[in-house]
Each structure stands twice: as C-alpha cells, then as structure tokens.
Amino acid sequence: MRVLLVDDDAELVSMLSDYLRSEGFEVDSASDGESGAAAALTGQYALVVLDVMMPRVGGLEALRQIRQHSRVPVLMLTAKGDDIDRIIGLELGADDYVPKPCLPRELVARLRAILRRTTSQAEPTSSNQPLTAGELTLFPDRHRVEWRGSPVELTNAEFQLLAALLRAGGRVLSKQELSEQALGRPHTRYDRSVDVHMSNIRQKLGAGSGPHAPILTVRGVGYRIILE
Known part of the structure; x- marks a missing residue:
C-alpha cells in the first residue's frame, strides 16, 4: 500500500497525499521525473502515480526509464482532453491514467483496482x-x-x-x-x-x-x- 507521487505541483501533492493517507496508503513524493524514476526503481513501492508535465525529465520519459527495468504499476496523470499523452503513456507501458484535475476519490478507486489485479496474481487459486x-x-x-x-x-x-x-x-x-x-x-x-x-x-x-x-x-x- 506504499505509493509514490511524482508531480511538481506541491499543493496538489500535499492534498492527494493527505487523502491517500486517510485511505490507508503510505505516501512518498518526488517533484521531477528524474528523481521520481530513480525512486520508482528502488522496489519500495506498490504503485507509482506519475504526472506527464514536469520540469527536467517529464513524465513520459520517466515512464520509459522505469519500464526499462521494472513492471511496477504506473498510473499517469494527464491533462484533461489530451488524448495524445494518454495514448503515448499506455504505449510506453502505463497501467492506467486519470485526467487532471482529478478527484481524489477517483484516484483512490483506480489505485485500488490496480492493487486488486496485482494482488490476485500472487494468490494461489x-x-x-x-x-x-x-x-x-x-x-x-x-x-x-x-x-x-x-x-x-x-x-x-x-x-x-x-x-x-x-x-x-x-x-x-x-x-x-x-x-x-x-x-x-x-x-x-x-x-x-x-x-x-x-x-x-x-x-x-x-x-x-x-x-x-x-x-x-x-x-x-x-x-x-x-x-x-
């Protein structure tokens, strides 16, 4: 239940972090794609939430770096109505996306859906x-x-x-x-x-x-x- 938020919007990160913690998640954050990709590859996180538009290394490049070495689930935050970024993100290996501005409740629902998928893979049935x-x-x-x-x-x-x-x-x-x-x-x-x-x-x-x-x-x- 440990989540990494990668977004340069400090106010949004603070708001989402508080909400996710209230829903039982542990949350860390990074403010740019370079440090976010490095953190995602440590193996400490069950999920990564990655914004597309960031300084230095953007979200799509960060996703590309992550997918070279890890299958950790990644949910992209994309601009509302920007289908190109969504499609590119999915093509690069994102598991899902949520358009910004997003409702914290919707984000949590998407994260839980991803967790259910990944958890069910590890359960013997x-x-x-x-x-x-x-x-x-x-x-x-x-x-x-x-x-x-x-x-x-x-x-x-x-x-x-x-x-x-x-x-x-x-x-x-x-x-x-x-x-x-x-x-x-x-x-x-x-x-x-x-x-x-x-x-x-x-x-x-x-x-x-x-x-x-x-x-x-x-x-x-x-x-x-x-x-x-």
Missing part, C-alpha cells in the same frame, strides 16, 4: 493453471507469458487483458467486459485503453494483426483469442 492457445502460454501464478517458447514481458494491465481473453476460451469479449475484468473499471465511450493495450500485446508477441496473430479484432464488438 484453482485458476492458476497454465492457459494456452496454440503457441501462446500464460502462467497466472508466475506472471509469465511465453510465445513460441520465448518469454514475453508484459505490464500488469497487458497480462490481465491477455489472461481474460484466454479464460474466455475463444469467445468474443467486448471492450466493456475486458475493461471490467482486466482493468477493474467500466469502459467509457472515448476510452482507448483497451485498444492501446491490445496493440502493445500484439507488438510484443511480434505477431501484429496479420493472419498469424493470436488476437483477433471483432470490429464493433471487441476481441477474441485464436485457440489453434
């Missing part, structure tokens, strides 16, 4: 048997994915989306179902998170959207996994 589809294998208990025998590094959000598709057994899952099952929140009309995460998964599998891609887009509906 009967659903932790390997999931397979052709040359794709996902190991829920080990947070490991193999494609054609080689390991694939996925973020927590990407891992959960792929697991949801595999558990569906070839059935089409709508974006609403995928968002609720894998991201822990409802899908909204202009939210492109699921699409961007799916694009990232395809690229990491090296399969793109061609005839051998294991993930099929069902236009106007959602996605399904190819089982053979």
Whole structure:
C-alpha cells in the first residue's frame, strides 16, 4: 500500500497525499521525473502515480526509464482532453491514467483496482493453471507469458487483458467486459485503453494483426483469442 507521487505541483501533492493517507496508503513524493524514476526503481513501492508535465525529465520519459527495468504499476496523470499523452503513456507501458484535475476519490478507486489485479496474481487459486492457445502460454501464478517458447514481458494491465481473453476460451469479449475484468473499471465511450493495450500485446508477441496473430479484432464488438 506504499505509493509514490511524482508531480511538481506541491499543493496538489500535499492534498492527494493527505487523502491517500486517510485511505490507508503510505505516501512518498518526488517533484521531477528524474528523481521520481530513480525512486520508482528502488522496489519500495506498490504503485507509482506519475504526472506527464514536469520540469527536467517529464513524465513520459520517466515512464520509459522505469519500464526499462521494472513492471511496477504506473498510473499517469494527464491533462484533461489530451488524448495524445494518454495514448503515448499506455504505449510506453502505463497501467492506467486519470485526467487532471482529478478527484481524489477517483484516484483512490483506480489505485485500488490496480492493487486488486496485482494482488490476485500472487494468490494461489484453482485458476492458476497454465492457459494456452496454440503457441501462446500464460502462467497466472508466475506472471509469465511465453510465445513460441520465448518469454514475453508484459505490464500488469497487458497480462490481465491477455489472461481474460484466454479464460474466455475463444469467445468474443467486448471492450466493456475486458475493461471490467482486466482493468477493474467500466469502459467509457472515448476510452482507448483497451485498444492501446491490445496493440502493445500484439507488438510484443511480434505477431501484429496479420493472419498469424493470436488476437483477433471483432470490429464493433471487441476481441477474441485464436485457440489453434
């Protein structure tokens, strides 16, 4: 429950820190992307909240540095209506985003959703048997994915989306179902998170959207996994 807030807005950081502590979180902060990335890589935090616009090293560059060495969940704070930063952040490996100005209650809800996903991966359950589809294998208990025998590094959000598709057994899952099952929140009309995460998964599998891609887009509906 230890969170790192990385934002150069001291007033906002103070307000969010107080609210998060009242909700049971431990909170540390950094005021620029360089120190924030360094702190995030210490392994001391369950979550990182990272603002996009900061001096010296911005949030997107900080995220890039973090993802080179760590899968720690990252939630981006983006300017309201700035879809470009949101998409770039998701493409770089952010788990989720919240537009600024944000309500502390919404931020906490998003953080708890991410924590539920990451915590469930560590809990032994009967659903932790390997999931397979052709040359794709996902190991829920080990947070490991193999494609054609080689390991694939996925973020927590990407891992959960792929697991949801595999558990569906070839059935089409709508974006609403995928968002609720894998991201822990409802899908909204202009939210492109699921699409961007799916694009990232395809690229990491090296399969793109061609005839051998294991993930099929069902236009106007959602996605399904190819089982053979």
